[in-house]
Amino acid sequence: MFQKIKIIAVAVGIIFFLLSLLSVLQFFRFQNLLFDVARTRVEVPAEALKRDIERSLATGLSLQTNAQLLAMLDLVLQKNPNIFAIQINDGLSNNTEPLWFASNLSASSQNLDDGKLVKNHWPFFNDSSQASVFIQRWPIVDPIGTTVGQLIFTSDKSEAFKMAANARRELMALLGAVCAASLLVLVPILLFLLVRLDKVVIAARSLILDQKIEQDIVAQSEVCQLAKNVRDANNSPVSIQHTGLTT
């Protein structure tokens, strides 16, 4: 029986592996799609703001001197609570300090960057997909085509994470149900086949031990044919001569 359980466990394990790999792959595809949708939602006000900033550049106002920019950033933040912070960086100098910065968060979180809001601190897990915010960048181009600045949006990722976590939970439940269903289907079939194989093995053993058996099994079974060879070899005087035995 233990042998049968081992064989069934391997077969079921392979099916579980197949289903798990499928689920993991699909989950990652879904998660990426979900993040994409969340990101493109931020793109809408960001593109509009970028257009407005570039229009103001066309009127002759520079990024450094246009005091209206801060009010524009605040307005976007007010209308979109999922956006945490917006900053405009100077694209012409090496200064990393933002020219304009508006945030829904506390002042200490000024100059947000990818590395700042990362959930997991283990070095092997610090890729950008684990960061708890989306950081998106758009170049600000003046009317003559020069990139004069960079518009950086930092938006909420936790909602997307929450949804991905819910989806993962549902997926796990689904995976469990499908695994259980395949277990219920597979186990009786395999048991039936193994019982049939058992019959062959029992017939072969009987053959070796010179006991009575059903002839139709012997005719159709390769194992029984081998067992017959064992019996014949044992009964054959040739084998005894070969082994140098005396009886």
Add this chain to the structure above:
Amino acid sequence: MNFHLHKSIERKIAVRTYIALLLVGLCSSLVLTFLMLGNFEKILLPQFVLKSNVIANSVRSTVADALKLGIPFESLVGVNDYLSDTLVDNSEIEFIEVKSLNGHAYTMHRNGTNQRTSNGEILDVIDADDELPGVTIGLRGSYIQEKLQIMFGDAAVASLVALTVGFEILLFFIVIWVLRPMGTWVSMINGFKTGQTQRTFSRAVSGPFSELIALTHQYFQSKTRWATQATTQNAHKDWYEPRAYDVRIVLFLFVFSEELLRSYFPIYVKDIALTNTWLTVDFAIALPIITYMLFAGLGTLYGGAVIERLGLRNAFKWSVTLSTLGLGGLAFATTVTEVIALRTACAIGYAIATVACQVYMAQSSQNDSETTNGLSTFVAAVTAASLCGAPIGAVVAELIGLHAAMLFASGMAFCSWLLFKNLKMPAVDLNAQKNSADGSSTRRNFAELLKNRKICIILICDVAAGKLMLAGLLFFLTPMLLIQFQFTQTSIGQFFMFYYLPLTLGNMVISRSSPSPQSKKHIMFAGALLSGAGTLLLYWFNSAVALAVAITCLGLGQSMVLTMASSLMLAIAKTELPHVSAANTLALARTFDRIGGIVGAAFVAFFLLVFDYRITTVFLGGCVLVLGLGNFWLGLRSNDVKKVAAIK
């Protein structure tokens, strides 16, 4: 001991078990995929509606800004252009309508008309008020379905990968529980018949037939208890004689560990190179690939000698040690120099380990048919590992990060040793070893082969050109291009299937056909051209689809080239250089294969100094195409063809 029981009970049970597993596996995958996609749709739909709401508000405030300037709603200019730009930016929207309180409306449909249609769109409506206009957005109902259909395609690829890995695991257990015990039993019965009864069991036999073997063993032992003598040679021999399939899982795991890196290695090196390199980034990516190819080539050439000196078991042990350390070390590498050094170790390990597996298979074969089976087992295990390595590696990298994925690959390589160390080594044919050791003429043979014009053309225009494309396009440019096309790690891994699937299917078709020597030349010529032709598409279309077509062409082309090139080279060598052994001819082909790989990576690195990824890919394809045209000089004169045909 051959039986002609093609429909024996055991075979029926085996076939039914396999069918049951396959059906349950496929049906459950299908059910899971459908249910899963249904769930995803439920989550994604509100997100798209939310996005359309944001767009509606943005459109509304933009139009309101214009109205604030005092322009009447009816006289607004450029609203249609603005709406069509919004439609271009948001492919999920079918139409947008901006409506004033008095009923005047601007409507823009995806098909360019100003009509609002109703084809099952999901509507997001913001009503007009005294100050602001109303906006209606029609979301394409089929948009999410389209996205989910792509995911369904991915599920098919994932199922194929999982089935291939599952099949290899299944084969491993079949070897342990069925093939090995049956081999032992047959050997035992044959031994008893021929009088060689003094063999031993070096390992416990498991599986459903273990009881029969134990019984037979006891039975024979009782008969031979009073044996007067036993040959000393047999006394230490095991009943079980090693077979090629014993090493299959080992080879699979080992090659798999190396293939896991395929989808993310250039990206990983790029990350390191960006922070710490003394070269340009593209050269920094190319150098580890070039070094790998170089040392793998050298390892292949000298692998036989190393195995002869160390023995099969030790050679495999040291090569696994090198690979494990190399792959594991990559997780902690911080400079390109370290990466190059570690990849060198991996290459040497890989070359010697694969040669060791080939030698194991060759030594465990007792006749030509078993040798052929052994070679097909080798090809099957390597192909299966290549097929699964890239997609699974990508998933592992996404799950646990790139560094940990390297450690995972290292663990896989080590597991291959755990399985190998328990294998019984085949008995070494001392005469054969002596002959192979007597290889002073090898270099002379290589020189003679290289002097032969036709062999030289095949080596350069087909073998090396194919590898040039493989190393340059698939191993180097593909991950970089896909990153540029904003593909995720998982998708990049799955993208490699565009190469391996056509290659496997093409090989299957070609192995079932037996073309004439002239047709072989034509097939090889077509394959060489096809390998490079696909990339030309990238000149006109800078898209992932064009890259997928290029890679598929490469896979199909290589399936046509690889078998035909070896077969033609062997036939030509047999006619024109009869004293040169087939082994030497194949070894030279393998060396050119590696040279192609080295040149491919170097070529790409040089071109990237001047051009971008896309143009470099086109140039690479163009070069392979030109090299493929070199097959014209192979000569399709009738006397050549007849000569080769006569040999066949």
